[in-house]
Amino acid sequence: MPRRRLDPPPPFCPNPSCTSHHDPEGWRYKKKGFFSRTRGPRHVQRYICQRCGRNFSTQTFSPTYWLKRPDLLRRVFWGSLSCSGLRQIARETGVSHLTIQRLLERLGRHCLLLHEALRPRAAPSEALVLDGFRTFEAGQYWPFDLNLLVGESHFVYGFNDAELRRSGTQTEGQRAKRARLEAAYGRPDPQATRRAVEELVGRFVPEGAFAEIRSDEHRAYPLALRNLTGRRIRHLTTSSKASRTTKNPLFPVNLADLLLRHGSANHKRETIAFSKRRQGALYRAAIWVVWRNYMKPRSERRRDAPPGVEIGVINERLSLSEVLGKRLFPWRASLSRWLERCYFGRIPTRRMTRLRRHVLAYAV
Ligand SMILES: [Zn+2]
Structure with a gap:
C-alpha cells in the first residue's frame, strides 16, 4: 500500500477567536480522519482543536483553501500582471469572469499581508520617492491617485488611494454631467491627497526617524509632511516637467508608474478594462507590488536580484510557489487602519452605493 506523505504539523x-490562534504555546489538537478531493493534494488530513473545538485541515493553511480550482490561482496571478482584463483571463481559463474577480481579490489580500510581513520595520535607510499615479474607477468622471512610495533601490514601500475630482479641459456637456453626478453621489474630499500622503508616509517613517522624501511640486505634499509630527523629514521637490531620465531624482517612481501601466490592463489609457471599484485596483496593485519587490529582477537585461534582495529583506528572489507557499491570516498581523480597511474590502466607490466587503467566516 503506498504510504501517505507526512504533513507538517499545523502551526496554530x-x-x-481561539487563544491558540495568537499564542500556540502548549496548543493541543487531534487528528480527525481524512477527506478526498478531485484536485491535488487529493488526500487531506483533518484536525480538531482541543481548545475551541474548531475543525480544520492541512488545506486551511494553504492560500488555495476552499477552492475548487486551486490551479487557477497561479494563472490569475500572471494574468493580472500581463495586461489581461478579467474576461480575457476567464476566456483563457474557461471559467466565469466573476471567478477570476474573486481569485484576484484573494490574491490581492494575500499579497497585502505578504508585503506587510516582509517589508522593513525600521526607518528606511534610503531616500523615498513619492508620487500619485493617476487612474480612475467606475468611469472617467471618478479619477483617483494611487499614491506610491518607492525607494532608490526601486523597492515599493507601499501605496494607498486618494479620490479626486475630475479636472482638466472639459466641454460644457462634460461639466454639466460632472455637476449632475456630484449632486447625486457627493463630491470627493478636497483634502483627500493630503490625508492619504500623511497616512502613507506615516506608515513607513516611524516617529523619531529621519527620512528624505522626494516628490514633484504637488501643493498637498508639504502640508501632509508638516502634519507628521515627531519625524525629521527633508523634502526635496523636482518639477514634473523635468525630463524623465535615469538622472531625474524621481526616476524610481517614474519607472514604477511606467511598469504599473505597462503590465496592468486596468490602468491603460482609454481602456474598457478599467477598475469598476477602487478596491479592485488596490488588490491588483498589491499583487503588482509583491511581484516588483520580491520576484522581478531590478533590470530585465541584467537579470539581477529584485529590490527586496537589494535592501536585505529577502536573501534571494521568490518563486511564485514561495509567494503562495502558505496562507496568511490578517488577525496574526498588526495592520494599520488603512491596511485593515483595504484587506477587508472596505474602500468605497462613490458611484456604487453597495460595498462588497470581505466577510467570509472561514476563507479569509
Ligand atoms: Zn482553537
Whole structure:
C-alpha cells in the first residue's frame, strides 16, 4: 500500500477567536480522519482543536483553501500582471469572469499581508520617492491617485488611494454631467491627497526617524509632511516637467508608474478594462507590488536580484510557489487602519452605493 506523505504539523489554531490562534504555546489538537478531493493534494488530513473545538485541515493553511480550482490561482496571478482584463483571463481559463474577480481579490489580500510581513520595520535607510499615479474607477468622471512610495533601490514601500475630482479641459456637456453626478453621489474630499500622503508616509517613517522624501511640486505634499509630527523629514521637490531620465531624482517612481501601466490592463489609457471599484485596483496593485519587490529582477537585461534582495529583506528572489507557499491570516498581523480597511474590502466607490466587503467566516 503506498504510504501517505507526512504533513507538517499545523502551526496554530486557524480560529481567530481561539487563544491558540495568537499564542500556540502548549496548543493541543487531534487528528480527525481524512477527506478526498478531485484536485491535488487529493488526500487531506483533518484536525480538531482541543481548545475551541474548531475543525480544520492541512488545506486551511494553504492560500488555495476552499477552492475548487486551486490551479487557477497561479494563472490569475500572471494574468493580472500581463495586461489581461478579467474576461480575457476567464476566456483563457474557461471559467466565469466573476471567478477570476474573486481569485484576484484573494490574491490581492494575500499579497497585502505578504508585503506587510516582509517589508522593513525600521526607518528606511534610503531616500523615498513619492508620487500619485493617476487612474480612475467606475468611469472617467471618478479619477483617483494611487499614491506610491518607492525607494532608490526601486523597492515599493507601499501605496494607498486618494479620490479626486475630475479636472482638466472639459466641454460644457462634460461639466454639466460632472455637476449632475456630484449632486447625486457627493463630491470627493478636497483634502483627500493630503490625508492619504500623511497616512502613507506615516506608515513607513516611524516617529523619531529621519527620512528624505522626494516628490514633484504637488501643493498637498508639504502640508501632509508638516502634519507628521515627531519625524525629521527633508523634502526635496523636482518639477514634473523635468525630463524623465535615469538622472531625474524621481526616476524610481517614474519607472514604477511606467511598469504599473505597462503590465496592468486596468490602468491603460482609454481602456474598457478599467477598475469598476477602487478596491479592485488596490488588490491588483498589491499583487503588482509583491511581484516588483520580491520576484522581478531590478533590470530585465541584467537579470539581477529584485529590490527586496537589494535592501536585505529577502536573501534571494521568490518563486511564485514561495509567494503562495502558505496562507496568511490578517488577525496574526498588526495592520494599520488603512491596511485593515483595504484587506477587508472596505474602500468605497462613490458611484456604487453597495460595498462588497470581505466577510467570509472561514476563507479569509
Ligand atoms: Zn482553537
